[in-house]
Amino acid sequence: MILAGGTNLLVYIKDGAFKEGVIVDITGLEALKRIRRKKDRVEIDSVVTIAGLLDSELLKKTISFIPEMMIDFANLLVRNTSTIGGNIARPLIYQS
Numbered sequence: 299m300i301l302a303g304g305t306n307l308l309v310y311i312k313d314g315a316f317k318e319g320v321i322v323d324i325t326g327l328e329a330l331k332r333i334r335r336k337k338d339r340v341e342i343d344s345v346v347t348i349a350g351l352l353d354s355e356l357l358k359k360t361i362s363f364i365p366e367m368m369i370d371f372a373n374l375l376v377r378n379t380s381t382i383g384g385n386i387a388r389p390l391i392y393q394s
Contacts, residue, residue: 302323303381
C-alpha cells in the first residue's frame with residue numbers, strides 16, 4: 299500500500315481490511331505535491347493535501363470552486379494530512 303497522508307489507510311488497517319503487506323511512504327516526494335498550470339489546464343498532483351488545495355493561489359484564480367468546496371472538509375488536522383490522491387482512490391480501494 300502507498301502511504302501519503304494516511305488518513306484513509308490507517309482506517310483500513312484498523313478495520314482489518316489489510317492484514318499484511320508492505321507500506322511505502324511517499325510523503326516526502328516533493329515532485330508529487332505540485333499544483334501547476336500546463337498550457338490550457340491545471341494539474342494537481344496526488345500528494346497535494348486538502349490544505350494545499352485551500353491555500354493554492356493558482357486554484358483560487360483559475361478553478362475557484364475547488365478551494366471553496368474544501369472549506370468544510372473535515373477538521374484542520376485532517377486537511378493538513380489528507381491527500382487528494384487518497385480521497386480519489388478511497389472508493390476504489392474499499393470496493394475491492
